[in-house]
Amino acid sequence: MSNNKTSFSLTEDWTVVVFGFLIIALTLFGIKIPSPVFAWENSAELLEKVVNADNLLNVGKLFLWVYAIAILATNALGKDVSATIKGFPIVFILTTLALILAGNSFLKNWNLEAVIFSLTIGLIISNFSSIPDWLRDSLSTELFVKIGLVLLGTSIIFGDILKAGSLGLIQALLVVVSVWYFAFWVSKKLGIDEEMAIMISSAVSICGVSAAIATAGAIKGDSKKLSYVISIVLITAIPMIIFMPIIAKALGLSEAVTGAWLGGTIDTTGAVIASGSLIGEEALKISTIVKFSQNVLLGLAAFGISIYWTYTNNQSEVAKESKPTLGIIWERFPKFVIGFVAASLLFSFVISGEVISEVKGGLKSLQGLWFALAFTSIGLETKFADLFSSEGKKPLYAFLIAQGFNVFVTLGIAYFLFK
Template sequence: MAEKVAKPILNEDWTAVWLGAIIILLAVAGFTIPKPAFSWSDSTAFVAKLLSSDNIVAIAGLFLIMYAIAVTGTWLAGKPIRALVQSFPVVFFVSILAMILAGNKQIKDLNLEAVIFSLCLGLLIGNFVNLPQWFRNSLQTELFVKIGLVLLGTSIIFGDMLKAGSLGLLQALIVVLSVWYFAFWVCKKLGVEDDMRMMISSAVSICGVSAAIATAGAISGDTKKLSYVISLVLVTAIPMMIGMPYIAQWLQLPEAVTGAWLGGSIDTSGAVVAAGTLVGEEALKISTIVKFSQNVLLGLAAFAISVYWTYSRKENQAIEKPTLSVIWERFPKFVLGFVFASLLFSFVLSGETITAVKEPLKNIQTMWFVLAFTSIGMETKFADLFHQDNKKPLYGFLIAQGFNILVTLIVAYLLFR
């Protein structure tokens, strides 16, 4: 299913910022965001509440709003629209099913969130249903996550963000430098190729997929190797996202320490949010801020990698010399949207307005994350990891990730306890 790709009007980060800002401003202006009910205890409540005409209308209204936003975002980013138009309803339906499963009283008592069910349903479909490639390519996972993260800023007070952000930046500096060097050393000992080694080191130590992509761009890396590293990041994030909150509970870690551990070691922003949600509000807040602190270092890291790669390898002397503009180019712009939302709700809006819009914005934010994890599941194929003849990059990645988890736990405990 080929479709002509248009020239992007905005990059994906700026698209998420503007769409998130529009959602917030519409809510503040009094636009009603539909709020479907998903909570139920038994079959009687399921039929009476979830299948009522009012609730079906609310779900349909939410679908139309999010559908329009997703199509607009895809158009602004210059990505194929026709494929998304066909795939989004499927992703939304599966996501609604995940919300319904998570809304059951017995499930809620187990503290299992909708993102877990959306991920599991997506993985089942992605690994046991022969989805066409155009469908997988149409999934806008990063866009959905980034819109949700911009909206998450509405629930985080700016003063708390500054306090946690300073500690988060210190943690990020310690972890990024130590983990990056360790991963680079391990992969070199295993005989992993130079460009693959650079991508793995950045992905493990900084911020997963974004860091791998930025590094590949900085060194003109092989796209097939980049795809393999991205697959490693996405697949390993799943057990970390689900298991680490329970390990933290077993270790009896404070929520702030747990949040800092999750935010500093899990390699995708969406998985960080999901794991933080499993723990609690404070863990979610701290984990998000710590992850953003690592994201902010991406521009500096990409610049440093560009310098190293250009001047240390003779065959790369023809590559254009890096400039300071690389820092801004690689800077994750959606962080600015998050900060804007936090500033708006911390200093500008009245308490009455915040009370009126907080819950509707929280609901649509959750829905964006659920959509993102349905998409992650659908685009993740476990078999891809085991079809590689050379397993050394896999071993290097896993060893480095284990070191990352341990070092980040120690640093998080020392800084946030």
């Protein structure tokens, strides 16, 4: 995720807010969002409902919608749009294939959602073939998932945020503090350098990729170490998406407890959404709100880490350049959370119920599409082999041990607060 600023560019989080609300505004002003049919039960229905000319035309219209947004957002970030122009259609085609697979009634009965197929397709391609640079450069995982999250705000009423958010914030404080210190302790015991240990601790305890990036910025961390931590976060999220909902059902946990557990444990926001959606609407809402409660702490955590790194033994000239101020809290704060809350406020208190009923289907369809696009991108940029180099085993072990601790501690806290 790039935060480089020019006079003609926005940060990624502000770009997400702008284009998320552009989509919402166009929808509210009567621009109809195409909603292709992907549901089918057998080959006859597949041919009749999904791959017929009218439905494929709707798929094409939907592609033009999101293609335009992707290009404009890339341009707003001050990036070269040529990679997006060439690469995004490939990502969309792969994602459409995932949506068609997920539309099968048999697979739906097994709670296999589109994001899982998106991940699988991307992983197969990236790990068994070579991804060209122009396609890799077009992948904008964080951009895609955060646009989807802003749109998700339109389906969550503000009362739910106030009700569950207070509990979510309590859980976030307890989990972040306990898991961060445990992860840091384990990392040091395994002989991992302090810079890597801090990145791992923040990633596993707060909010995954965003926390790792913010922490690396706070301590002027090595970009190679940051890339490694992000790879661990993304890969470990995959089995958690699939198996944690299964475990929750086997344990007989309520949707609220399950959502709080998922939101507090899984390290990437998109993965939380994917996993929560496998359980149900309430679990999806609670998991999202709990994860946002952790996101809110990101700015404060980066601020605290900046203070620690600057005023301990890490007195390099580079570190001194980033002496913390109150402005760092705002700088590190994930701005897409503002978009999510604003969308929720808008649809909770301003937009009439009649209008909401007219637009919610199209917005939900787009929300799911952006999430699926994000997970296709994650699959395409993830290599399993990177985790098994001789120099990478200790950080991997530290992360997995800390994540195991996180799973059990968060389950206990979630059960106590949300039962």
